[in-house]
């Protein structure tokens with residue numbers, strides 16, 4: 661089974677404007693509300709690809725009904741820990757004239773030690789050898805930045821496969837516990853490593869992470885494509901040209917495709933093709949909508965993957 665763990669879920673409100681003029685009253689052209697947060701998006705995309713997952717993590721007591729209703733209507737199994745307060749709303753601004761995408765992500769609710777213990781005991785009781793756990797997103801207040809490290813240690817003891825998608829100290833500490841797979845974007849990588857802009861320097865950082873004991877590293881680079889780095893092979897995927905409606909959730913779609921691909925015992929190169937196609941299919945959807953399987957399959961036929969080394 662694939663489990664997604666979202667410590668800090670969110671409602672994503674995507675606001676479309678011609679242009680954002682700072683310090684002025686701006687009128688939106690339209691706005692869209694979706695449930696999101698990194699792990700939740702991963703569960704949405706797994707569903708769309710034809711897979712199953714169970715969404716774990718926290719949810720704010722005050723507005724949980726709307727969130728869980730959405731998950732249920734999408735057919736996504738969930739077992740979330742209810743915490744005091746409200747699940748955050750993140751604002752995504754799309755300026756359509758110049759194709760500028762701006763995210764304003766809020767901090768979110770606060771977690772108590774009891775909340776965390778409740779989640780840990782759920783994880784301990786679910787995890788079985790060979791299960792896939794996706795740990796992703798920012799940390800709510802009240803959670804130490806070594807939380808992913810602790811979760812990885814617990815889940816590894818159970819023999820689970822772990823995919824980590826985090827940033828800053830949470831990623832740095834998480835890497836120390838050697839998750840099986842990590843998917844940093846270029847900015848997340850820059851928060852913890854210094855490197856030049858050229859592709860070889862980026863690949864070197866990925867290979868350094870592999871040397872530290874991580875099995876697969878996917879470095880996503882937005883409109884510059886992505887690298888898939890495994891022990892002795894590196895693949896590069898060129899970005900696919902599409903009409904971009906919202907870049908939110910592109911990375912989560914990659915993570916979803918990777919976990920889905922592993923659960924179906926797909927070959928590495930096929931997994932990477934699916935990951936890039938899923939991410940591209942996500943950016944042609946408005947708001948934080950999961951890509952359609954049909955679009956993913958169409959893009960799979962055209963995706964160009966080359967061996968980098």
Ligand SMILES: Nc1ncnc2c1ncn2[C@@H]1O[C@H](COP(=O)(O)OP(=O)(O)O)[C@@H](O)[C@H]1O
Nearest residue numbers: 845880881882883885886899900910911939940
């Ligand atoms: N503007 C774009 N044009 C083409 N492909 C894109 C674009 N933005 C993202 N992608 C695809 O989605 C993948 C993930 O996007 P990225 O922005 O790096 O992730 P994240 O959402 O984690 O920041 C990229 O590696 C690329 O394949």
Ligand SMILES: O=P(O)(O)OC[C@H]1O[C@](O)(COP(=O)(O)O)[C@@H](O)[C@@H]1O
Nearest residue numbers: 696697698750797798909910911912
């Ligand atoms: O937990 P964080 O880092 O604040 O990110 C949460 C945001 O990330 C998203 O999951 C999108 O992530 P990606 O664009 O990186 O795939 C949004 O749905 C959500 O608002």
